[in-house]
Amino acid sequence: MDIRHLTGHIEYHEGWDLQRSTHEAVRAEELADTVFFLEHASVYTAGARTHRDEYPTDGTEVIKVDRGGKITWHGPGQIVAYPILKLAKPFDVVEYVRTLERAVMDVCAAVGVETIRVEGRSGVWVGADSPDVPNPRRERKVCAIGARVAKGVTMHGLALNCDSDLAAFDRIVPCGIDDADVTSLTAELGRRVTVEEVRPLLEAALIERLAPLLVRSGTPSEEPSRASSEAVAATA
Numbered sequence: 001m002d003i004r005h006l007t008g009h010i011e012y013h014e015g016w017d018l019q020r021s022t023h024e025a026v027r028a029e030e031l032a033d034t035v036f037f038l039e040h041a042s043v044y045t046a047g048a049r050t051h052r053d054e055y056p057t058d059g060t061e062v063i064k065v066d067r068g069g070k071i072t073w074h075g076p077g078q079i080v081a082y083p084i085l086k087l088a089k090p091f092d093v094v095e096y097v098r099t100l101e102r103a104v105m106d107v108c109a110a111v112g113v114e115t116i117r118v119e120g121r122s123g124v125w126v127g128a129d130s131p132d133v134p135n136p137r138r139e140r141k142v143c144a145i146g147a148r149v150a151k152g153v154t155m156h157g158l159a160l161n162c163d164s165d166l167a168a169f170d171r172i173v174p175c176g177i178d179d180a181d182v183t184s185l186t187a188e189l190g191r192r193v194t195v196e197e198v199r200p201l202l203e204a205a206l207i208e209r210l211a212p213l214l215v216r217s218g219t220p221s222e223e224p225s226r227a228s229s230e231a232v233a234a235t236a
Helices: 014-025 094-112 166-171 186-191 194-213
Strands: 002-010 033-040 043-046 063-064 071-075 078-084 117-119 121-126 140-150 153-161 228-235
Touching: 002 014, 002 194, 014 063, 014 078, 014 153, 033 194, 071 121, 078 094, 094 121, 094 153, 094 186, 094 194, 117 186
Parallel strands: 002 033, 043 063
Antiparallel strands: 033 078, 043 071, 078 153, 117 121, 121 140, 140 153, 140 228
8 A cells, every 4th residue: 555644734625636536546557555644624525415404504615525424524633544445346335434443443442542333323433421420421423434436446534533623513413413422532531632643553553454455466356246336335
């Protein structure tokens, strides 16, 4: 894999254009599988299932994107990973999303945050507090995942909240889920967990977890399983 760490706060359209051009090059075998790591400038993006009434009501710009899922926020303090990878066939979009989740759960465990999956929802979550504790918190999402697979090559990816300003999520119903909350590694641990701390951990976890899914020399060409030649997987 070609690992690329982008510096600064990348405007969303710039990152999206980079994804698309890289996707075409990877599909044409002009580039190796590539993973981008970056932070975006503050932005709201809306996946294919977002309804207009889920947009912010104050006129804030929302960018429509070609991933699954609904509306979410990206911005400083959140590490985003965009794997642009040629998956071995037959590929399984759901298994690809689960693999991204496993990598993020590895990272959370490494910094001391216990995470779970929630039935029927993608992404990585922190479990609800026991009702016996004062002011118990609901289930809360620490990482959103939204993916697209076109012609066997992935786009979009994951967004893990490190020390992002969670107030940005108050203006929307994140990913269309109104019975849970959003959190960050910093909020869970009570200490600042920066993107710089998490970046090498996430890189290592993704390399380890994604390697078994990738095309190898001599891999037989078969039709995709549980996926068409173009598919999206929802964010949660």
